[in-house]
Amino acid sequence: MNSTLPAIEVVSLGVSYGEERVLDSINLTLATGSITTFSGPSGSGKSTLLRTLCRMNDRMPGFSLSGSIKVFGQDIYGDDTDLCDLRRRVGLLFQKPCVFPKSIYQNVIFGLIYHRPKERALFPELAEQALLQAGLWEEVKDRLDAPAVALSQGQQQRLALARTLALEPDVLLLDEPTASLDPESANVIEEWALSLKSCCTLVWVTHDPAQAERIGDYQVMLSAGSLA
Amino acid sequence: MRFLFDPEVNWKHPFVLLTGLTAVIASGSVVLLFLFLIVQSLPIFSAMGLEFFSGSDWIPGESYSVWPLVYGSITVTGLALVWVLPLALGSALYTSEYLPPRWRSVVKATMELLAGVPGILFGLLGVSFLAVWVQDVFGLIDGNTLLTASFLLAGMVLPTIMTLAEDALRAVPFEYREIARALGLTSSEITFGVVLPQALPGVVGAVLLGLGRAMGETVAVMLVIGGLDRLPNPWFDVTQPGQSIPSKLGREAAEALGSGLHWNALIASGLVLFLMVMVISLVGTRLLNKGNKMSREDCCGVGGGNEPSVKILVGKN
Numbered sequence: 001m002n003s004t005l006p007a008i009e010v011v012s013l014g015v016s017y018g019e020e021r022v023l024d025s026i027n028l029t030l031a032t033g034s035i036t037t038f039s040g041p042s043g044s045g046k047s048t049l050l051r052t053l054c055r056m057n058d059r060m061p062g063f064s065l066s067g068s069i070k071v072f073g074q075d076i077y078g079d080d081t082d083l084c085d086l087r088r089r090v091g092l093l094f095q096k097p098c099v100f101p102k103s104i105y106q107n108v109i110f111g112l113i114y115h116r117p118k119e120r121a122l123f124p125e126l127a128e129q130a131l132l133q134a135g136l137w138e139e140v141k142d143r144l145d146a147p148a149v150a151l152s153q154g155q156q157q158r159l160a161l162a163r164t165l166a167l168e169p170d171v172l173l174l175d176e177p178t179a180s181l182d183p184e185s186a187n188v189i190e191e192w193a194l195s196l197k198s199c200c201t202l203v204w205v206t207h208d209p210a211q212a213e214r215i216g217d218y219q220v221m222l223s224a225g226s227l228a
Numbered sequence: 229m230r231f232l233f234d235p236e237v238n239w240k241h242p243f244v245l246l247t248g249l250t251a252v253i254a255s256g257s258v259v260l261l262f263l264f265l266i267v268q269s270l271p272i273f274s275a276m277g278l279e280f281f282s283g284s285d286w287i288p289g290e291s292y293s294v295w296p297l298v299y300g301s302i303t304v305t306g307l308a309l310v311w312v313l314p315l316a317l318g319s320a321l322y323t324s325e326y327l328p329p330r331w332r333s334v335v336k337a338t339m340e341l342l343a344g345v346p347g348i349l350f351g352l353l354g355v356s357f358l359a360v361w362v363q364d365v366f367g368l369i370d371g372n373t374l375l376t377a378s379f380l381l382a383g384m385v386l387p388t389i390m391t392l393a394e395d396a397l398r399a400v401p402f403e404y405r406e407i408a409r410a411l412g413l414t415s416s417e418i419t420f421g422v423v424l425p426q427a428l429p430g431v432v433g434a435v436l437l438g439l440g441r442a443m444g445e446t447v448a449v450m451l452v453i454g455g456l457d458r459l460p461n462p463w464f465d466v467t468q469p470g471q472s473i474p475s476k477l478g479r480e481a482a483e484a485l486g487s488g489l490h491w492n493a494l495i496a497s498g499l500v501l502f503l504m505v506m507v508i509s510l511v512g513t514r515l516l517n518k519g520n521k522m523s524r525e526d527c528c529g530v531g532g533g534n535e536p537s538v539k540i541l542v543g544k545n
Contacts, residue, residue, distance in 0.1 A: 088411070091411075094406070098404070167411065
């Protein structure tokens with residue numbers, strides 16, 4: 001990717017659900033290869049802001065948006081945006097670890113089946129690479145065909161991370177990825193996510209100020225829908 | 229016996245005794261029904277032997293064979309299934325995945341209302357329109373045929389299958405759809421690649437429960453099936469009149485009561501129907517519960533996802 005461009009550029013962004021104004025006049029520039037944390041109290045709009053970056057809010061009832069968001073220079077709310085390609089390039093990891101009731105391997109290659117259907121021969125290699133990046137390879141390399149639901153919560157979250165990384169995203173959005181994990185699993189996730197800086201730009205929503213301090217190159221505080 | 233007698237329960241309390249009694253009556257009635265069917269059909273089995281299942285004629289006083297009736301029941305329900313499946317599954321998929329929530333509840337309410345419409349009303353519609361239409365289109369002397377009955381049954385079980393299949397689709401946790409969307413799948417890829425495979429056991433269960441209902445339907449089928457107790461010739465010509473087990477029973481039970489073998493033959497046919505419907509409903513219910521349970525437990529390792537709403541609509545015939 002062109003490293004002279006900022007990864008994400010948010011200009012006077014406003015988001016409303018019906019009458020309710022959720023985000024107001026947000027201006028942000030996120031540098032390529034950095035980790036930015038969004039933190040703030042519940043209801044401050046940090047998750048909404050995160051999900052707006054990959055257009056996952058579009059189908060919420062009453063959603064409307066003003067201002068603009070550019071990802072590597074492209075206005076993602078423009079008319080010619082390919083949503084599927086956008087979501088491949090801007091991956092999202094959810095708070096609750098959630099895997100499909102399939103094998104570990106099938107989970108990792110899930111997105112690839114749809115995005116690169118003609119390159120099936122490459123899948124085993126890509127899967128290994130993604131699992132390595134997510135720090136799960138050593139633990140599962142001998143049982144890739146085992147059911148994914150048998151993994152621990154922390155492992156499931158790293159599997160979900162691998163599933164997203166397999167698509168080689170340019171930006172990785174993490175929505176409180178460690179909030180529902182035990183401290184040890186949370187540490188593992190944190191460590192592995194930090195090592196991803198070389199390949200993606202990370203945006204990390206967290207409740208925990210200490211965590212934001214620890215991992216963020218840039219910290220963004222939100223309060224009642226505005227930058228604090 | 230521990231499972232029967234919980235030590236913490238006061239068995240002498242009148243409320244416990246009373247509810248226990250009602251439970252015995254309720255479950256006992258099913259056993260009694262089954263015993264009644266077996267005992268009353270024994271004479272025909274000893275008189276006809278296997279001929280009862282393999283013969284091809286039902287002539288009161290001479291020979292009784294359930295085979296044409298079984299053939300009629302299977303043909304009519306099987307064909308009904310062929311007609312109803314694309315419609316029911318298509319509308320279930322559309323309602324569950326694409327319809328805005330407000331419209332979805334309107335469609336669901338309508339379908340559930342339709343599922344409760346008594347069979348006789350469908351029968352009246354069948355007699356007034358469907359039979360006439362089949363007669364015209366196929367150039368028949370009589371519009372009361374196996375085919376007509378199958379069309380009518382398809383219409384009758386459409387709401388049942390549609391609404392149960394839709395429940396099964398909705399029971400697939402919302403999270404799966406969200407993840408797939410965040411991975412850049414299109415709506416149709418999510419529907420066919422994620423939701424449908426996950427809901428499949430439940431959808432098959434819905435179809436089987438609908439099938440069970442169709443197989444036991446009496447009055448509506450009786451009005452349009454033609455009432456002829458023999459295999460069509462050639463056997464696959466469904467534009468000929470036929471007979472299903474329930475329609476046979478409905479027609480002849482009153483006159484055959486106390487008439488010896490004729491009565492026993494009818495009861496034995498009832499037993500055959502009972503077993504067929506029981507197997508279908510059991511498998512259907514199992515799949516439906518399994519499907520919904522699976523959807524709930526597998527996601528996120530905890531009880532995420534929507535509450536399933538399994539409604540058993542069979543057993544009202």
